[in-house]
Amino acid sequence: MKFSDFIVKDSIRAQxxxxxxxxxxxxxxxxxxxxxxxxxNQFDSIVEAVLKREELGSTGIGRGVAVPHTKHPxxxxxxxxxxxxxxxxxxxxxxxxxxxxxxxxVSPPDRPGDHLRALxxxxxxxxxxxxxxxxxxxxxxxxxxxxxxxxxxxxxGS
Amino acid sequence: MSGSEATRLVVVQHSQxxxxxxxxxxxxxxxxxxxxxxxxxxGYRVDAKSILNLLTLGATQGAExxxxxxxxxxxxxxxxxxxxxxxxxxDFD
Numbered sequence: 001m002k003f004s005d006f007i008v009k010d011s012i013r014a015q016x017x018x019x020x021x022x023x024x025x026x027x028x029x030x031x032x033x034x035x036x037x038x039x040x041n042q043f044d045s046i047v048e049a050v051l052k053r054e055e056l057g058s059t060g061i062g063r064g065v066a067v068p069h070t071k072h073p074x075x076x077x078x079x080x081x082x083x084x085x086x087x088x089x090x091x092x093x094x095x096x097x098x099x100x101x102x103x104x105x106v107s108p109p110d111r112p113g114d115h116l117r118a119l120x121x122x123x124x125x126x127x128x129x130x131x132x133x134x135x136x137x138x139x140x141x142x143x144x145x146x147x148x149x150x151x152x153x154x155x156x157g158s
Numbered sequence: 159m160s161g162s163e164a165t166r167l168v169v170v171q172h173s174q175x176x177x178x179x180x181x182x183x184x185x186x187x188x189x190x191x192x193x194x195x196x197x198x199x200x201g202y203r204v205d206a207k208s209i210l211n212l213l214t215l216g217a218t219q220g221a222e223x224x225x226x227x228x229x230x231x232x233x234x235x236x237x238x239x240x241x242x243x244x245x246x247x248x249d250f251d
Contacts, residue, residue, distance in 0.1 A: 057182050061209040067178060094182070094209060112174035113218060119177055120216030127214060 001078075001117035003125075003148035006105075010035035011081035012141035016089075016102070024089050025050050025068055028081050028104040037079040038072075038106060046072055046106060060093025064136070065126055067119065069105035078107040078114045082148070084138055100136050101126075125151045163228050164193075164236040168243045170221045180247045181212040187238055193229025195239065206239065 011031040018024040029047050032038045038046055049070035053059070060066045066089075081104050088098030103122050107115040125131050131151055138144045172180055188195045188206040195206040199221060204211035206225070217223060223243060227235040 057179060059178055061178070061182075061213070063210060065210070069178070094185075112177070116175045116177050116216055116218060119213045123210050123213035126210060 001114060001121050002152040003121065004152055006078045006080045006114075006118055007145075007148055008032060008035045008037040008079050008081055009141070009145050011037060012144050013081070013083040014138050014140050014144055016083040016085045019085070019087055019089055021054065021089060021091050022047075022051060024083065024085065024102060025054075025104070028068075028083050028102065031083070032079060032081050032104070032106065035081075037075075037081075039074055042072065042074050045074075046070065050104070050106075054092075058092040058094065060091035060095075060097075060099050061123075062093060062095040062097070063126065063132065064088075064097055064100045065132075066091045066093070066099040066102045067105065067122060068102065069107070069115070071109040071115075072106050073109055075106050075108050078105065078111065078118055080105045080118065082135075082144055084136060084144065101132070162230065162232055164226070164232040166225045166236045166240045168223050168225060168240045170217045170219055170223065171244050172246050173219050175218040175221065176212060176215060176243070178209070178213065180242075181209045183247060184239060184242055185209045185212055187242055188235065191227070191229070191231045191235035191238070193227040193232040193235045195225065195227045195235050197239075198224040198226060 050068050059068050083102045091099045197206045199215045225236045225239050
């Protein structure tokens with residue numbers, strides 16, 4: 001499950017503006033909507049589902065990364081987006097730190113394998129410090145996309 | 159030296175595998191122990207006290223994992239994690 005398999009290029013945001021958890025989730029979902037990856041009339045439903053999942057336990061998994069996500073019956077295949085926050089977002093992370101890198105995933109309810117493989121890919125790449133650092137320093141969506149493509153082609157070790 | 163090392167093979171039972179929520183539960187449980195705890199899948203070894211590391215296992219339902227712990231409470235750690243990984247995590251969702 002390579003990044004290019006599920007990250008919607010046009011939804012990537014290199015300078016996310018919101019600094020609170022709900023705001024950034026709304027902003028990222030709006031980005032997916034604008035890129036036509038999710039339906040306009042499902043926006044509120046998706047945001048609500050992502051926030052509900054956060055109530056179960058923050059997806060701020062440490063090292064300045066968060067992976068908010070939800071299943072949703074209206075998506076036919078896993079789609080995701082990436083956002084970088086320069087100032088950091090308070091995300092109730094396990095390590096108490098703000099997050100700078102966010103991956104939002106919306107997946108169909110009956111394909112848990114895809115979701116797991118996406119999480120596996122994201123987490124494996126993020127174990128590499130240079131990948132993390134380059135992402136956090138990205139200034140444009142194009143920069144971020146290039147990094148994801150390079151990661152897919154194993155430019156960042158294993 | 160009894161109690162300083164423990165190992166157990168387990169099979170992931172949860173239909174959705176070890177995704178973010180179960181990984182968090184396992185990591186938090188592992189952190190309660192003084193022992194160093196690692197989980198191995200196909201020779202790939204990760205620190206069980208890190209959600210990020212656990213997610214890199216991509217452990218689907220049916221995946222075989224080996225839990226290894228080193229330290230005073232190693233066997234308690236291994237037992238606790240084995241019970242969790244072999245559950246369907248329904249108590250937590």
